[in-house]
Amino acid sequence: MSLHVDAGHPTRAPMPPSRRHVRPRPGRSFMTWLDLKAAPYLLVSPYYLLFLLFGLFPLGFTLYFSLFDYDLTGTVEWTGLGNYTAMLGDAAFWKAVVNTLGMFVIATVPQILLALMLANALNKRFKFQLFVRLGVLLPLVTSVVAVAVVFTQLYGRDWGVVNWVLGWFGADPIDWKAERLPSWLAIATMIDWRWTGYNAIIFLAGMQTIPKDLYEAASIDGASRRRQFWQITVPMLRPTMIFVVLNSTIGGLTLFAEPTTFYNGNVHGGTNSQFQTVSMFIYEQGFREFDYGYASAAAWLLFLLILIGSGINFLLIRRIGGNK
Amino acid sequence: MIAHSRRGRLLAVAAVAALALGAAACGSDDSTGTASGGGSSAAAGPVTVTLQTFGGGKNFGYKEAVDKWNAEHKDIQIKYDNLTDQFEQVYWPQMIQWLQSGAGAGDVVGIDEGGMGLAKAHPEWWADLGEFGLQNRKADFAAWKWENGVTADGKLFGLGTDVGGMSLCYRRDLFEKAGLPGDRDEVSKLWPTWDDFIKVAHKFQDKIKDTKFVDGTNTLYNVVLVQEAAKNGNVSYFDKDNNLIVDKNPAVKTAYDFAQRISQEGLTAKLRNFTPEWNTGMKKSQFATLGCPSWMLGAVSGDGGAGPDFKGKWDVAAVPGGGGNWGGSWLAVPKQSKHPKEAAQVLDYLTGKEAEVSVFNYAGNMPSNIQAQQDPAVQGAKNEYFNDAPVGDIFAKSAAALQPVFLGVKHAQVKNAIESVVSAIDDGSVPYANGWKQLVDDAVKAAG
The missing domain is CATH 3.40.190.10 (Periplasmic binding protein-like II)
Structure with a gap:
C-alpha cells in the first residue's frame, strides 16, 4: 500500500515530456507489449482461472461421472447413459422437478411484481429516502439459514404464529410441512422475504436511467400515472427485467437452503418429499445414498432444466410491452 | 500529502503484521499437530482425542465419564462432540464421507447398530484395536456384541457401548x-x-x-x-x-x-x-x-x-x-486418526466398567459391558428423573x-x-x- 502511494507522487509531478526517449532501455518493446497487450489479460485472468477450477472442471468431471455407476462405498462401473435413462423413469426425480417448478412460480411471480411496485414507490420523492431505500435491502444481509429457522418456527404446526393467527379466523391448524401446497407457500415466503428488496433496488436503479422527458411528454399528452408506468417504465426496464428474471430463474431452480432448513436440515424434503427440490434430490442421491453417478446425471439434467427455463423466460420477457 | 503517505505506510505495516500473525498461527497449529501426532516430541502439549457421537438429550451419556477422565489425565484430553440427534439421516452419511475421504472423522466415533453392517464391510476405515491390546476385552461382552465389532477380515475395530432393552x-x-x-x-x-x-x-x-x-x-x-x-x-x-x-x-x-x-x-x-x-x-x-x-x-x-x-x-x-x-452402539477408532494409540486408550476407558456404570447412572443407557451390567450400582439403580x-x-x-x-x-x-x-x-x-x-x-x- 505504501509502495503504491509513494510511487504515485513522482508521476503526478510535471515531467520532461522527452524523458522516455532520452533513456531507451533494453527490453523496452517487451515491457510495452506486456503493458499494452498482456496486462489486460493478466488482470482478468484470476476470474477465468477460478472459473476453470471451480466451474468448468467440476462441470466436466460431473459429466464424466454421470456415465458411471459410482457408489462411494462400493464399485465404479461404466453404464453409459444408464443413469439418464433410469432418471427419466424415476418418479422421485420428476416429483422433485415439479416441486422445484411449483415453488419457483409461486415464489417468483409475486416477487417480481412486488419488487416492481416497490421500486416504483421508492422512485418517488419522499423523506428519509436513502434510509428507506437501504432498509429494503436489509433482509438480504441476514443469513439464509437464520431466515429459514425463524420462518420454520413461524410455520410450526402446533406452536407457530401463522397457525395461531389463522386460528383467530376459525381456521384449522395447517401442517405446513406435511401438505404439499402449504409447504411450497411457506418456502416461497422465505424466498420472497429475502429477495424482493434486492430485486426492487435493481429495478430502482433501472428506473433512474429512464429519461425524465419521456414522462414529461407523456404528462403533457395527458397520460395517467398508471399508463405512464405500464407504457414507459415497464418497457424501458426491459434490460433490467431480463437480468432480474434470469437471476431469479437460476436462483429458484437451484433452490436448496430454505427447504432443507425447513425440514431440520434433512434433504428428503418432507416425509413424502413434498418439497424436495432437484438440488436436494441431487444431494440426497450423492451424499445420502452415495450414488455419485446418479447424482451427477441429475445435476446435468438440472443444468439443462435451467437452460430451458432461462431460455423460455428470456423469450417471454423480450416480448414485454414491445411491439418491436 | 506526507500524512497521507504515512497513513498508507502504517496500513501496510498493519497488513503485513496481520499476515505474519496469521501465518504464525497456522504454523504453530501445524507444529503441535505433527509433534503430538508422532508422539515423539517431549515438549508437545496434551493430546486431544475427539469423541464424536449422535443422539438426542444426553445421547451417549459420556458427560460425567469424560469430565472425570479429563480431570485425571492431563496428557490426554477428550473433546466430546455430539454432532446431531439423527443417525441415519445426518450423522452416518457424514461419517461415511469422512471415512472414505480420509479426513474429518474424530479419533473415537460412535456407530449405531444400523451402521455396523457397512462398517464391518470396510476394514480399511478402521484402526486395528488388536494392535493396542484390546483383544483382551473379549470376556467383557456377550458374544454377539463382540462379534459385531470384528471386521469381515477378522480385525477388531469396535467395542460395544450400550444395548437396547425395552x-x-x-x-x-x-x-x-x-x-x-x-x-x-x-x-x-x-x-x-x-x-x-x-x-x-x-x-x-x-x-x-x-x-x-x-x-x-x-x-x-x-x-x-x-x-x-x-x-x-x-x-x-x-x-x-x-x-x-x-x-x-x-x-x-x-x-x-x-x-x-x-x-x-x-x-x-x-x-x-x-x-x-x-x-x-x-x-x-x-x-x-x-x-x-x-x-x-x-x-x-x-x-x-x-x-x-x-x-x-x-x-x-x-x-x-x-x-x-x-439400538445399542459401538465405539471405533478411524484409521485416519492421528493419535490411534491414545484414542484406543480412551475407547478402552469409555467401554470399560467404570465409565459404563457412570453412563448408566447419568443417562440410563444400559451397558453392554457384562461386568458393568452385574455391578450392584447398576443392578440396584433407581432413576431419579423417572420417579x-x-x-x-x-x-x-x-x-x-x-x-x-x-x-x-x-x-x-x-x-x-x-x-x-x-x-x-x-x-x-x-x-x-x-x-x-x-x-x-x-x-x-x-x-x-
Missing part, C-alpha cells in the same frame, strides 16, 4: 389425571399385549384431549419391529445373506400395521422422534407415552428433551408384548439375555427410507391405503 415410558401425572393408575406395576398390568395398550389409549384419550397417548408412529413401529423380529429368526429388513426381505418378513408388516392402526385411531401427536418438534412436544406435554429402550431415558431427561421441569412426572413401565432389543424407577431391575436383569437382530450392510439407508413412509402416513402426506406399497417400493430403491 420399556415403556409414561407420564405418571397425566395417567392419574385420566383416571388410570399411576403406579408402574399397575400400569404394566394394564397392557400385557398391544391390543390392551390401544384399549388403555382410548380410555386415556376419552378423558384428555390436549395430550395424545403416543408421540407418533415411528417410535412404536420400531419397538414392535424388534419384538416381532425376535419371533422371526432375528432378522428385520435383510436376511443373513444381505437380501432385502422387507416384503417377505412378517415382522415388518406387523409393525407397519400397528403403526397405521395407532395413527388411524387418532392416538398419535403426529410427531416424528428426534426432531425439534418432538423435543418441543415433550416440553409441551403433547404425548403421554413413549417406547423406551434404555438409551431413550437420556433422550427424555436431557435438556434437549423433556428436561428438568418434568422430573418425577415420567415413569417407566413394562412394554406390551415382551422384551426386545432396539425413582428401578431401572437396574427393569433393564439389567434382561440385558444378558438380549438377542441381536441381524442388520444388513445397507440397513441404515433402508431404515431411513422406511421410517419416512411410516411417518408420512401419520402426517397424512401418504394415504393409509398406499402406505405399505410405498414402504416396500422405497425400501427396494434404497437398497438398490
Whole structure:
C-alpha cells in the first residue's frame, strides 16, 4: 500500500515530456507489449482461472461421472447413459422437478411484481429516502439459514404464529410441512422475504436511467400515472427485467437452503418429499445414498432444466410491452 | 500529502503484521499437530482425542465419564462432540464421507447398530484395536456384541457401548389425571399385549384431549419391529445373506400395521422422534407415552428433551408384548486418526466398567459391558428423573439375555427410507391405503 502511494507522487509531478526517449532501455518493446497487450489479460485472468477450477472442471468431471455407476462405498462401473435413462423413469426425480417448478412460480411471480411496485414507490420523492431505500435491502444481509429457522418456527404446526393467527379466523391448524401446497407457500415466503428488496433496488436503479422527458411528454399528452408506468417504465426496464428474471430463474431452480432448513436440515424434503427440490434430490442421491453417478446425471439434467427455463423466460420477457 | 503517505505506510505495516500473525498461527497449529501426532516430541502439549457421537438429550451419556477422565489425565484430553440427534439421516452419511475421504472423522466415533453392517464391510476405515491390546476385552461382552465389532477380515475395530432393552415410558401425572393408575406395576398390568395398550389409549384419550397417548408412529413401529423380529429368526429388513426381505418378513408388516392402526385411531401427536418438534412436544406435554429402550431415558431427561421441569412426572413401565432389543452402539477408532494409540486408550476407558456404570447412572443407557451390567450400582439403580424407577431391575436383569437382530450392510439407508413412509402416513402426506406399497417400493430403491 505504501509502495503504491509513494510511487504515485513522482508521476503526478510535471515531467520532461522527452524523458522516455532520452533513456531507451533494453527490453523496452517487451515491457510495452506486456503493458499494452498482456496486462489486460493478466488482470482478468484470476476470474477465468477460478472459473476453470471451480466451474468448468467440476462441470466436466460431473459429466464424466454421470456415465458411471459410482457408489462411494462400493464399485465404479461404466453404464453409459444408464443413469439418464433410469432418471427419466424415476418418479422421485420428476416429483422433485415439479416441486422445484411449483415453488419457483409461486415464489417468483409475486416477487417480481412486488419488487416492481416497490421500486416504483421508492422512485418517488419522499423523506428519509436513502434510509428507506437501504432498509429494503436489509433482509438480504441476514443469513439464509437464520431466515429459514425463524420462518420454520413461524410455520410450526402446533406452536407457530401463522397457525395461531389463522386460528383467530376459525381456521384449522395447517401442517405446513406435511401438505404439499402449504409447504411450497411457506418456502416461497422465505424466498420472497429475502429477495424482493434486492430485486426492487435493481429495478430502482433501472428506473433512474429512464429519461425524465419521456414522462414529461407523456404528462403533457395527458397520460395517467398508471399508463405512464405500464407504457414507459415497464418497457424501458426491459434490460433490467431480463437480468432480474434470469437471476431469479437460476436462483429458484437451484433452490436448496430454505427447504432443507425447513425440514431440520434433512434433504428428503418432507416425509413424502413434498418439497424436495432437484438440488436436494441431487444431494440426497450423492451424499445420502452415495450414488455419485446418479447424482451427477441429475445435476446435468438440472443444468439443462435451467437452460430451458432461462431460455423460455428470456423469450417471454423480450416480448414485454414491445411491439418491436 | 506526507500524512497521507504515512497513513498508507502504517496500513501496510498493519497488513503485513496481520499476515505474519496469521501465518504464525497456522504454523504453530501445524507444529503441535505433527509433534503430538508422532508422539515423539517431549515438549508437545496434551493430546486431544475427539469423541464424536449422535443422539438426542444426553445421547451417549459420556458427560460425567469424560469430565472425570479429563480431570485425571492431563496428557490426554477428550473433546466430546455430539454432532446431531439423527443417525441415519445426518450423522452416518457424514461419517461415511469422512471415512472414505480420509479426513474429518474424530479419533473415537460412535456407530449405531444400523451402521455396523457397512462398517464391518470396510476394514480399511478402521484402526486395528488388536494392535493396542484390546483383544483382551473379549470376556467383557456377550458374544454377539463382540462379534459385531470384528471386521469381515477378522480385525477388531469396535467395542460395544450400550444395548437396547425395552420399556415403556409414561407420564405418571397425566395417567392419574385420566383416571388410570399411576403406579408402574399397575400400569404394566394394564397392557400385557398391544391390543390392551390401544384399549388403555382410548380410555386415556376419552378423558384428555390436549395430550395424545403416543408421540407418533415411528417410535412404536420400531419397538414392535424388534419384538416381532425376535419371533422371526432375528432378522428385520435383510436376511443373513444381505437380501432385502422387507416384503417377505412378517415382522415388518406387523409393525407397519400397528403403526397405521395407532395413527388411524387418532392416538398419535403426529410427531416424528428426534426432531425439534418432538423435543418441543415433550416440553409441551403433547404425548403421554413413549417406547423406551434404555438409551431413550437420556433422550427424555436431557435438556434437549423433556428436561428438568418434568422430573418425577415420567415413569417407566413394562412394554406390551415382551422384551426386545432396539439400538445399542459401538465405539471405533478411524484409521485416519492421528493419535490411534491414545484414542484406543480412551475407547478402552469409555467401554470399560467404570465409565459404563457412570453412563448408566447419568443417562440410563444400559451397558453392554457384562461386568458393568452385574455391578450392584447398576443392578440396584433407581432413576431419579423417572420417579425413582428401578431401572437396574427393569433393564439389567434382561440385558444378558438380549438377542441381536441381524442388520444388513445397507440397513441404515433402508431404515431411513422406511421410517419416512411410516411417518408420512401419520402426517397424512401418504394415504393409509398406499402406505405399505410405498414402504416396500422405497425400501427396494434404497437398497438398490
